[in-house]
Amino acid sequence: MTLRTHLDKLEKHEKILKINQPISKDFEIAGVLKELEPRPIIFENVKESSFKVMGNLFCSKESFAEYFGITTKEIIPLLTYSINNRSEYEVVTNAPCQELIMDDPDLDQLPILMHCEKDGGNYISAGVFITSHPKYGQNADYHRSMQFSKTEMTVRIVRGRHFDTFLRDLGQVDVAICLGNAPNVLAAAATSVEIGVDELEIANAMEPLKVVKAKTVDVFVPAETEIVIEGTVYLDRTHAEGPFVDLTGTYDIIRDEPVFEVKAITHRKDAIWQALLPGALEHKLLMGMPREPTIFRKVNEVVKCLDVNINPGGCSWLHAIVQIDKQSKEDPKKAIQAAFDGHGSCKHVFIVDSDIDIYNPSEIEWAMATRFQGNKDLVIFDKAPGSSLDPSAEFNTKNTTRIGFDLTKPLGNTEHFDKAEFPKINLESFLSDSI
Numbered sequence: 001m002t003l004r005t006h007l008d009k010l011e012k013h014e015k016i017l018k019i020n021q022p023i024s025k026d027f028e029i030a031g032v033l034k035e036l037e038p039r040p041i042i043f044e045n046v047k048e049s050s051f052k053v054m055g056n057l058f059c060s061k062e063s064f065a066e067y068f069g070i071t072t073k074e075i076i077p078l079l080t081y082s083i084n085n086r087s088e089y090e091v092v093t094n095a096p097c098q099e100l101i102m103d104d105p106d107l108d109q110l111p112i113l114m115h116c117e118k119d120g121g122n123y124i125s126a127g128v129f130i131t132s133h134p135k136y137g138q139n140a141d142y143h144r145s146m147q148f149s150k151t152e153m154t155v156r157i158v159r160g161r162h163f164d165t166f167l168r169d170l171g172q173v174d175v176a177i178c179l180g181n182a183p184n185v186l187a188a189a190a191t192s193v194e195i196g197v198d199e200l201e202i203a204n205a206m207e208p209l210k211v212v213k214a215k216t217v218d219v220f221v222p223a224e225t226e227i228v229i230e231g232t233v234y235l236d237r238t239h240a241e242g243p244f245v246d247l248t249g250t251y252d253i254i255r256d257e258p259v260f261e262v263k264a265i266t267h268r269k270d271a272i273w274q275a276l277l278p279g280a281l282e283h284k285l286l287m288g289m290p291r292e293p294t295i296f297r298k299v300n301e302v303v304k305c306l307d308v309n310i311n312p313g314g315c316s317w318l319h320a321i322v323q324i325d326k327q328s329k330e331d332p333k334k335a336i337q338a339a340f341d342g343h344g345s346c347k348h349v350f351i352v353d354s355d356i357d358i359y360n361p362s363e364i365e366w367a368m369a370t371r372f373q374g375n376k377d378l379v380i381f382d383k384a385p386g387s388s389l390d391p392s393a394e395f396n397t398k399n400t401t402r403i404g405f406d407l408t409k410p411l412g413n414t415e416h417f418d419k420a421e422f423p424k425i426n427l428e429s430f431l432s433d434s435i
Ligand SMILES: Cc1cc2nc3c(=O)[nH]c(=O)nc-3n(C[C@H](O)[C@H](O)[C@H](O)COP(=O)(O)O)c2cc1C
Pocket: 125, 126, 139, 140, 141, 142, 143, 144, 145, 156, 157, 158, 159, 160, 161, 162, 163, 189, 190, 191, 192, 193, 276, 283, 286, 287
């Protein structure tokens, strides 16, 4: 499967909406995507650009799993397998993403969206940044980027990211920003693995990947990508970045961030720009889902882990629900610590038993209501490093209070904690002559 064959399949089954009316990249596309979320959409006629725009492609685990022909239950195993068994991709010399090269690279030609009213500018939100370091090799990750001239953008780089390490080491880094990627590339770039791992090898383990050398920078990019923006990010050249609505659905603040300068833009003949609505379901899925296998692995090292859900209600980043097979009194507390080890930005962890549906928020609340006592089932880690995205974390340090909630029932006689069953009846026999 490629993204293009996937789009064809969606079209054939009438699962993608094609909007032909002229529409603006400023506010209008974002507004329609949000209004019709989670419906996949292609905007055929963008007022300010000759490129089409696609969005809402992978808003749910179901749509992500459908691409790979697997069930949602198989996503964590697929990601875990691919992280552990990453493999070399095939290098090609001819690639769709380089069918055309823009003569005079100009960001104004691209449908870079303005999303929300108070955003500081038009933003790239779905760009996979591929860069390279002489010691560590290639890295792929995401950085929202605000356009402020025809050739420049300011790039949000959270401290401590591998990209940040590369930039601080080298002072400037060449980058290829890839837009319009299949979900293996999208998910792999969102994983956080050890430095020195090329995430495109994880993508290749999920589904075979062809790459091509970028035209002006020394990195390999996915051959099937729709649009590639090549250039350089400079540590010492900074520009105001923000405000921007990010994952939490709140406005992130203005910061001075490094500048990216474009050198070349290559693309398919009929390239489609990939939109990713900030703070909406697709963004949430890409942030949270790749953290589920890392939590699963850490928890499973100390107790038997059954499943992990990083849920949209917790911004798909700040909350994790972990289902365990509790064998001893200490298991939930061990699982809480391990879950925080598996996802450093997590703030609240909820540990539940196997009879709780971790995808149903009411069931989590029910477990809290009936199995939890604050004086003994709470684990608090004060002044822990928190997420830069959490508006409630300490302003300057982003320190936070991490809390683990043990929502499991006690071991032994659980009679008073078990869900009561209603009688099983033969409904048909009672309804046969009803009107
Ligand atoms: C859609 C999306 C947008 C993101 N935006 C940013 C961003 O603007 N800045 C940033 O530093 N990290 C951002 N991230 C997070 C990193 O890309 C992500 O955590 C990545 O896995 C870190 O890679 P690393 O392990 O190579 O450091 C984003 C992630 C996703 C999925």
